[in-house]
Amino acid sequence: MAERKVNATSTQVAKLAGVSQSAVSRAFTPGASIAESTRRKVVQAARKLGYQPNAIARSLSTKRSKIIGIVIANVTTNPFYPEVLDALSRQFQQRGQRVMLFVVTRDQNLDDILPQLLEYRVDGILLTAATLSSAMAHECARLGVPVTLFNRSVPDAHASSFCCDNIEGGRMAARLFMKSGHHQFAFVAGSHDTSTSLERERGFREELQKHGLEPYIEMGKFSYQGAFDAARRLMKLPKSPDAVFCANDIMAIGVLDALRHAEQKKVPEEVSVIGFDDIPMADWPSYNLTTIRQPIERMIDSAVNDLLDRINHDTMAPKQELVAGDLVVRSSARLPSGLSSGWVISTSETRNV
Amino acid sequence: MAERKVNATSTQVAKLAGVSQSAVSRAFTPGASIAESTRRKVVQAARKLGYQPNAIARSLSTKRSKIIGIVIANVTTNPFYPEVLDALSRQFQQRGQRVMLFVVTRDQNLDDILPQLLEYRVDGILLTAATLSSAMAHECARLGVPVTLFNRSVPDAHASSFCCDNIEGGRMAARLFMKSGHHQFAFVAGSHDTSTSLERERGFREELQKHGLEPYIEMGKFSYQGAFDAARRLMKLPKSPDAVFCANDIMAIGVLDALRHAEQKKVPEEVSVIGFDDIPMADWPSYNLTTIRQPIERMIDSAVNDLLDRINHDTMAPKQELVAGDLVVRSSARLPSGLSSGWVISTSETRNV
DNA sequence: AAAAATGATGAATGCGTATGCAAACATGCA
DNA sequence: TGCATGTTTGCATACGCATTCATCATTTTT
Numbered sequence: 225m226a227e228r229k230v231n232a233t234s235t236q237v238a239k240l241a242g243v244s245q246s247a248v249s250r251a252f253t254p255g256a257s258i259a260e261s262t263r264r265k266v267v268q269a270a271r272k273l274g275y276q277p278n279a280i281a282r283s284l285s286t287k288r289s290k291i292i293g294i295v296i297a298n299v300t301t302n303p304f305y306p307e308v309l310d311a312l313s314r315q316f317q318q319r320g321q322r323v324m325l326f327v328v329t330r331d332q333n334l335d336d337i338l339p340q341l342l343e344y345r346v347d348g349i350l351l352t353a354a355t356l357s358s359a360m361a362h363e364c365a366r367l368g369v370p371v372t373l374f375n376r377s378v379p380d381a382h383a384s385s386f387c388c389d390n391i392e393g394g395r396m397a398a399r400l401f402m403k404s405g406h407h408q409f410a411f412v413a414g415s416h417d418t419s420t421s422l423e424r425e426r427g428f429r430e431e432l433q434k435h436g437l438e439p440y441i442e443m444g445k446f447s448y449q450g451a452f453d454a455a456r457r458l459m460k461l462p463k464s465p466d467a468v469f470c471a472n473d474i475m476a477i478g479v480l481d482a483l484r485h486a487e488q489k490k491v492p493e494e495v496s497v498i499g500f501d502d503i504p505m506a507d508w509p510s511y512n513l514t515t516i517r518q519p520i521e522r523m524i525d526s527a528v529n530d531l532l533d534r535i536n537h538d539t540m541a542p543k544q545e546l547v548a549g550d551l552v553v554r555s556s557a558r559l560p561s562g563l564s565s566g567w568v569i570s571t572s573e574t575r576n577v
Numbered sequence: 578m579a580e581r582k583v584n585a586t587s588t589q590v591a592k593l594a595g596v597s598q599s600a601v602s603r604a605f606t607p608g609a610s611i612a613e614s615t616r617r618k619v620v621q622a623a624r625k626l627g628y629q630p631n632a633i634a635r636s637l638s639t640k641r642s643k644i645i646g647i648v649i650a651n652v653t654t655n656p657f658y659p660e661v662l663d664a665l666s667r668q669f670q671q672r673g674q675r676v677m678l679f680v681v682t683r684d685q686n687l688d689d690i691l692p693q694l695l696e697y698r699v700d701g702i703l704l705t706a707a708t709l710s711s712a713m714a715h716e717c718a719r720l721g722v723p724v725t726l727f728n729r730s731v732p733d734a735h736a737s738s739f740c741c742d743n744i745e746g747g748r749m750a751a752r753l754f755m756k757s758g759h760h761q762f763a764f765v766a767g768s769h770d771t772s773t774s775l776e777r778e779r780g781f782r783e784e785l786q787k788h789g790l791e792p793y794i795e796m797g798k799f800s801y802q803g804a805f806d807a808a809r810r811l812m813k814l815p816k817s818p819d820a821v822f823c824a825n826d827i828m829a830i831g832v833l834d835a836l837r838h839a840e841q842k843k844v845p846e847e848v849s850v851i852g853f854d855d856i857p858m859a860d861w862p863s864y865n866l867t868t869i870r871q872p873i874e875r876m877i878d879s880a881v882n883d884l885l886d887r888i889n890h891d892t893m894a895p896k897q898e899l900v901a902g903d904l905v906v907r908s909s910a911r912l913p914s915g916l917s918s919g920w921v922i923s924t925s926e927t928r929n930v
Numbered sequence: 931a932a933a934a935a936t937g938a939t940g941a942a943t944g945c946g947t948a949t950g951c952a953a954a955c956a957t958g959c960a
Numbered sequence: 961t962g963c964a965t966g967t968t969t970g971c972a973t974a975c976g977c978a979t980t981c982a983t984c985a986t987t988t989t990t
Contacts, residue, residue, distance in 0.1 A: 246969075253948075280945090284977090285974075306659040313678055327662070339629060345632070481861055600938090610937065
């Protein structure tokens with residue numbers, strides 16, 4: 225009973241249904257001009273043969289692959305990115321796009337991997353935790369493939385970008401530290417060539433400098449262990465800091481662990497720590513991390529909408545969007561009077577959750 | 578200077594190079610019969626036009642998409658899976674296959690999503706943390722698309738599967754608990770319909786039953802919070818357990834946090850906890866989790882090799898492989914005398930690391 | 931030197947679908 | 961009934977590449 229024929233084609237279905245191949249194609253094309261009666265004949269024949277349209281052939285014919293290329297880094301080192309990947313791929317999925325995934329290392333050169341995406345004529349490209357050489361940006365522009373950067377500021381006007389306001393985030397951290405009476409400040413950087421780390425550092429530093437203060441800078445390599453080690457170095461300094469801002473949560477957690485378990489410091493009594501992202505772990509009772517929350521849902525909605533819009537209207541210009549983050553107050557940093565754990569402070573408002 | 582032509586074709590390159598389209602195709606096909614001199618002409622013309630072979634057209638022609646479909650769940654709730662995804666996609670990448678990704682929820686029905694993969698004529702399918710209906714298994718078999726399950730035992734002889742030896746893992750946990758003098762045992766399950774959780778429970782329970790012991794079972798829903806709540810329920814029991822084995826590490830960490838921060842229990846003095854997976858966090862000083870390590874690299878190598886082999890030799894039969902896990906001794910569980918933190922115990926040997 | 935083997939090349943065809951176009955058909959209206 | 965309008969349908973072709981086959985050029989063998 226089960227037909228042993230592998231991968232029936234529209235022509236075979238057509239023959240069985242007694243119609244033309246065009247009719248079969250139309251039966252599977254929403255909105256095509258076809259009588260309900262013939263559609264039913266076709267669908268029946270298709271089912272009998274186990275027919276399923278060949279998306280590869282369709283792509284060739286329509287010049288639309290319905291595939292989005294996603295490039296992502298740090299998937300194992302920072303829980304923020306699995307979160308991003310999950311949300312992105314669900315969104316695209318839901319909106320009828322498939323996802324071709326490339327997992328890269330932070331420092332891997334995209335110039336080798338973007339061509340692999342372009343080979344498959346992806347309809348659009350989304351880069352997360354990865355940057356784009358301007359040569360590649362031009363190449364994509366030339367080919368008419370829209371590119372969106374997520375969580376990286378744009379190096380080139382050819383691409384869209386969706387970021388949290390990192391500079392303002394850094395400022396918020398600095399202000400909270402200063403308001404609650406800290407004296408020595410430090411920033412644990414992710415790397416020296418990543419916009420997220422650089423901008424968060426810059427906001428933090430500039431806000432301190434307004435008050436004549438200067439933070440220590442240590443390199444945490446965007447990893448738990450790197451930040452763990454950075455914290456130990458900081459604590460060896462003659463005037464060790466009592467306020468440490470980290471370029472992301474996973475490093476903040478590394479710092480916390482180092483302070484508590486290797487340096488026997490009380491957090492936040494002796495040292496305060498603030499992170500960035502608000503990953504789920506930040507809310508765990510072992511950490512209770514005060515942090516700047518990236519409004520990931522909103523950022524992703526915007527990024528997906530923008531990319532799909534640019535795919536469908538090729539005249540549309542790329543867009544750069546900066547979304548404000550919220551300061552989530554927990555208990556890894558000393559609080560100024562009047563504030564208690566559980567508050568969320570956004571740039572424009574303060575609301576309890 | 579820069580040609581404004583979008584997506585040059587092999588025919589255009591052929592014209593510019595003064596050769597036939599076949600020659601262009603051969604120039605980009607490793608091992609094809611073509612003179613070095615004409616290849617150079619072609620490559621030069623191709624560069625001038627910014628030509629890149631169209632993988633979609635190639636797929637249609639060769640009936641090989643060079644795409645692997647990966648379906649994965651739990652990407653945000655269990656750090657083990659980002660690890661798996663990272664390793665898998667790198668491996669495939671490196672071996673010339675692209676990855677089409679589908680992120681699903683644990684209970685999502687794959688019968689809706691596998692057809693989407695099949696539409697693109699993927700060369701093979703790899704499922705992680707997801708199970709396959711036997712209808713779908715047959716469908717894939719009929720179409721000649723090899724399927725591999727990772728970390729799920731096989732429901733159907735049509736698919737390969739690569740798993741850690743969960744039953745033996747459960748046994749090891751039970752033996753360690755018993756050897757170090759625990760009295761009341763509990764298992765925090767992930768779900769009641771997942772082979773990993775069921776098998777780990779079964780090994781644990783059977784080993785205890787050999788000694789006339791019976792564990793409590795609580796449901797942890799494969800999540801930190803679910804396990805956190807499960808631990809609180811366990812501690813409310815009249816004879817609360819002093820030995821808790823969890824179906825995975827992220828739940829073990831939830832249990833640890835509940836014990837320490839909500840129940841004021843000392844770990845391991847009052848309660849011992851063992852997990853499963855050995856995710857990176859298990860080694861963090863805040864947790865120091867004793868756990869069963871899944872030899873993820875080895876499992877992934879086997880899975881990738883098997884899938885690629887079956888793609889290339891369609892006569893090859895699917896394979897079921899069980900890889901032994903190692904018990905990694907840290908300090909979340911009391912130790913029997915003679916054992917100290919830092920030891921790794923495998924089924925056949927005990928070696929220090 | 932001729933014969934045979936080897937290598938390089940282009941013309942033609944097929945992969946499976948979508949779609950423009952013209953023909954066929956159905957429907958409404960006068 | 962006749963005509964204009966709108967809907968369905970099939971034919972033919974295009975999408976971009978790989979590959980077979982026959983042809984021709986080149987090298988090796990005898």
